[in-house]
Amino acid sequence: MISHLVRAIALCACALAAAPAQATDYPLTVTDLAGREVEIAAEPQRIVVQDGRDLFALALLDRQDPFRRIVAWNNILSRSDPRSWAAFQTQWPDSSAKPIDMKFGDEGQVNLEQVAATKPDLLIFQTRVRQALDDAAIFDRLKTLGIPILLIDTEMEPTLNAPKTIDLLGRVLNREAEAKAYTDFYAARMASVAAGIAGTTRPKVFVEAKAGQKGLDSCCFTHGDVYWGKLVTAAGGDNLGTTLVKGRTGDITTETLIASQPDVFVMTGSPFSNEGSVSPGFGIGAAKADVEAALGKLVARPGFEHVKAVETNRVYGLYHQLYASAWNIYAVESMAKAFYPERFADLDPDADLKTLIGRFTGLPADLPIVLGAKAPAAN
DSSP states (O other), X not given: OOOHHHHHXXXXXXXXXXXXXXXXXSSEEEEOTTSOEEEEOSOOOSEEESSGGGHHHHHHHSTTOTTTTEEEEOOHHHHHOHHHHHHHHHHSTTGGGSSEEOXXXXXXXXOHHHHHHTOOSEEEEEGGGHHHHHHTTHHHHHHHHTOOEEEEOSSSSHHHHHXXXXXXXXXXXXXXXXXXXXXXXXXXXXXXXXXXXXXXXXOEEEEETTTTTTOTTOOOEEEOSSTHHHHHHHTTOEETHHHHOSSSEEEOOHHHHHHHXXXXXXXXXXXXXXXXXXXXXXXXXXXXHHHHHHHHHHHTSTTGGGSHHHHTTOEEEEEGGGGGSTTTHHHHHHHHHHHOTTTTTTOOHHHHHHHHHHHHSSSOTTOOEXXXXXXXXXX
């Protein structure tokens, strides 16, 4: 169990967020998450967002209205989690309708002419798409237009770079006080997890990412030493996908899954809009009973009765979009509790999620949300 002393230290660290931070002075030069120096002439008012899941980060900073600066973006949420998207629309009905959904390619492909037509003063991209930007000479072409590009990261090195991303965006968007409040909270929670997993023998963990998205006959898409793989490591687990797939992501067979003998099995899900999806519909507005029922169907797939984690009833589900979100602390806490239930008996990820939403965003404090659940025992 985490010591009371460590938790007290963590709470004290979080309390430091009350200290005021100075407003940003412009112009300024910052170093983005790709190590590039970026000049920001004035406080950005018209931004283009390459990955729509960065809305979760903007909600921590522009708390009164995370859409107030967005003129164009890739609205991934509307396609991967329509219910959560509807919750943001309900909270900010007017401003959420204004940004143009440009449906950028997943690897960062953009139509530069369309982007320039929105007259942006800042573009925000994830570092994972840098190659596509280099290949299309986007950096040079936008430099001639005087439009800066900021590369952030909440995916490749999620727990290391999510707080750095919030800190960076806080400086650039003149939201330093809001950024510090959240990063202090984040650091305190991560410190508690790190203390709890110190000196442990790591369980073998398999993550089936987007479980059920392609139906009950599909198995098993997973992440290597990025995305969910990094989150597993931060929570004290040994990510099997790191050795089972050669690239960032890949598919393995049920037979390979059985042979790998995972101690813990994590299924990630979202209410994907594609036809045939039976993925557990985690997210805002989700019903826990429905999520658990979907997990039960996935656990009952043919052959899964031979998976070690299924046999020992150590199967858990988490909201898929957390791997690309600055809210990923919930995933780390939930997995740490699943990996080491005795050490983390007093850890309450759902209570911390409620604190995150109520204290650090403009969303309703009583927002109905289910981001994690344990799968029912297989028959």
